[in-house]
Amino acid sequence: MLGRRSRNRREVFAFCGFISPWFIGFVLFAAVPLLVSLLMSMASFDLYGLKNFHWIGLAHYRLALEDPGTREALRDTAIFTAIFVPLGLVVQIGLALLVNSGTRLRSVFSAFFYLPAVIPTVVSVLLIWRIGIAGPNGLFDRVYHFFAPHGSVYWLDSQGRLILILFMVWSTAGLGMLVFLAGLQNVSRHLREAASLDGATRGQIVRTITLPLLTPVIFVQLILGLIAAAQMMIQPILLGGAVGLGGSPFFNAPAKGADLLPAHIFDVTFIGAAPGAGAALSWILFLIMLGATLVLFATGRLWVFYGSD
Amino acid sequence: MRIARIPILLVGAAVFVGPVVLGLGHLTHVAWGMALVNSLTIAISFTVLSTASAALAGFAFARHRVWWKNVVFLFVLSTLMVPWIVTMIPQFVIFYRLHLINTPWPWVLWGIQGTPLQIFLFRQFYASFPRELEDAAAIDGSGRLRIFWDIFVPNSKPIIAVTAVWGFILVWGDYLTQDLFFLLDPNGTLLTRITDVLPSTTQTFPTLPLALYALPPIVFFLFVQRYITQSVVRTGIKG
Numbered sequence: 001m002l003g004r005r006s007r008n009r010r011e012v013f014a015f016c017g018f019i020s021p022w023f024i025g026f027v028l029f030a031a032v033p034l035l036v037s038l039l040m041s042m043a044s045f046d047l048y049g050l051k052n053f054h055w056i057g058l059a060h061y062r063l064a065l066e067d068p069g070t071r072e073a074l075r076d077t078a079i080f081t082a083i084f085v086p087l088g089l090v091v092q093i094g095l096a097l098l099v100n101s102g103t104r105l106r107s108v109f110s111a112f113f114y115l116p117a118v119i120p121t122v123v124s125v126l127l128i129w130r131i132g133i134a135g136p137n138g139l140f141d142r143v144y145h146f147f148a149p150h151g152s153v154y155w156l157d158s159q160g161r162l163i164l165i166l167f168m169v170w171s172t173a174g175l176g177m178l179v180f181l182a183g184l185q186n187v188s189r190h191l192r193e194a195a196s197l198d199g200a201t202r203g204q205i206v207r208t209i210t211l212p213l214l215t216p217v218i219f220v221q222l223i224l225g226l227i228a229a230a231q232m233m234i235q236p237i238l239l240g241g242a243v244g245l246g247g248s249p250f251f252n253a254p255a256k257g258a259d260l261l262p263a264h265i266f267d268v269t270f271i272g273a274a275p276g277a278g279a280a281l282s283w284i285l286f287l288i289m290l291g292a293t294l295v296l297f298a299t300g301r302l303w304v305f306y307g308s309d
Numbered sequence: 310m311r312i313a314r315i316p317i318l319l320v321g322a323a324v325f326v327g328p329v330v331l332g333l334g335h336l337t338h339v340a341w342g343m344a345l346v347n348s349l350t351i352a353i354s355f356t357v358l359s360t361a362s363a364a365l366a367g368f369a370f371a372r373h374r375v376w377w378k379n380v381v382f383l384f385v386l387s388t389l390m391v392p393w394i395v396t397m398i399p400q401f402v403i404f405y406r407l408h409l410i411n412t413p414w415p416w417v418l419w420g421i422q423g424t425p426l427q428i429f430l431f432r433q434f435y436a437s438f439p440r441e442l443e444d445a446a447a448i449d450g451s452g453r454l455r456i457f458w459d460i461f462v463p464n465s466k467p468i469i470a471v472t473a474v475w476g477f478i479l480v481w482g483d484y485l486t487q488d489l490f491f492l493l494d495p496n497g498t499l500l501t502r503i504t505d506v507l508p509s510t511t512q513t514f515p516t517l518p519l520a521l522y523a524l525p526p527i528v529f530f531l532f533v534q535r536y537i538t539q540s541v542v543r544t545g546i547k548g
Binding site: 011012015019025034040047050106110111115117121135178224227234239265269275278282286290 | 361363366369374386389396400402422478489502519523535
């Protein structure tokens with residue numbers, strides 16, 4: 001028999017072997033690029049092949065914060081996140097409560113709500129949202145004409161932010177609903193039944209029992225909502241108002257009020273071919289993300305309820 | 310007799326498989342053939358590799374008796390916090406330098422890492438297996454790899470299906486990465502080709518190709534739909 005010590009050594013060895021594919025990828029495609037991007041943000045060079053490389057220190061950061069385009073993108077991102085994340089949470093919790101009450105058709109309905117997340121973003125933005133919902137004679141136009149027969153609204157141009165928020169709520173609701181559904185399975189049925197026997201209404205039960213027990217899930221979903229907002233790149237570009245040069249969606253200008261920071265960074269880096277400035281902006285985005293997450297963790301203990309079970 | 314059987318089988322296989330390979334070879338000369346080949350290559354290689362890598366890592370995080378494994382798991386989750394654009398700028402510059410632009414290689418390399426959600430799902434799934442199964446095999450002298458392959462893998466078809474479909478959907482719909490990394494390739498991928506022919510007039514899109522492009526992920530999703538609900542709802546987000 002092997003000794004205890006050598007068994008432990010073998011266990012650690014096996015563990016390292018099993019996670020090594022992930023670990024190699026983590027180092028090469030997460031840790032190293034993160035550091036390289038920090039170095040790149042302090043340099044100026046060509047997008048293709050690192051030519052004309054000069055160190056310029058923190059100039060990109062200073063220029064970025066002085067640039068009105070970046071400030072506008074920061075403001076748009078803040079407004080978008082402040083509306084999208086809470087609205088998304090409410091929709092997800094609502095759907096989860098709805099689906100959870102009808103047990104027989106639960107999986108059918110959760111499949112319906114999950115479907116938008118399965119369709120490639122390009123297809124759902126172009127076909128469903130640009131044409132079907134926000135396009136001329138689309139759903140919004142018809143409803144609007146019902147109330148104001150002679151007015152007309154260019155939804156994608158004038159209400160770009162609203163359309164973007166609605167699109168994101170629609171496309172992320174399914175996964176969030178599943179996570180809340182999972183959380184609801186941990187909410188004790190006895191507790192709710194006892195409250196109901198004591199004469200509590202459905203609304204009271206949700207407010208005083210279900211929601212407090214769901215706060216850990218709400219916490220996780222808040223962070224995932226922030227992460228989703230920090231990945232908003234293709235959506236503002238595809239939903240952008242006018243399609244310009246060459247017909248490629250790359251040259252769509254995001255609608256007014258919907259030029260989110262990630263899309264702005266993409267534009268600066270790859271269309272403007274300024275990877276150094278882009279890297280600096282992307283680090284600003286990353287630091288804001290980290291800051292927001294730390295604030296959430298710090299305030300979490302005030303309102304997140306980890307049960308005593 | 311037994312020795313002769315293998316060459317005959319090989320010749321037989323060549324007769325049946327050969328034309329298929331030749332046919333696929335011709336496909337690359339058709340207008341959209343190369344785009345289709347590129348799309349399938351990146352989707353299949355990423356799906357297979359990321360699922361396999363996530364299964365291994367998820368198993369290790371769920372079953373190995375190593376006290377610092379949860380610290381490492383925090384690093385898995387922490388990669389979620391890094392926005393795509395932060396790591397993509399240096400990766401584009403580096404892959405360009407290495408002449409890996411316009412090839413499926415980046416997706417193969419990314420596949421090896423797996424994705425945090427896939428690793429998380431495998432970890433939650435494997436954590437619910439009874440310990441006795443494993444202990445009995447360990448007494449028989451089986452190593453970790455044997456236990457994983459003989460006991461855990463055959464019993465994890467639902468979670469393999471869910472994570473594989475999730476990986477496929479991730480690559481299939483990821484327009485920006487494909488457009489960047491096939492930037493200078495006139496063939497591109499199916500997705501970049503479909504959007505390339507977007508006319509400058511805003512409202513007339515190539516409706517049919519776009520709609521058809523959404524079909525594979527929807528079909529795969531419908532196949533594994535009941536497993537998704539089960540696996541997410543059952544495992545919960547505890548632990």
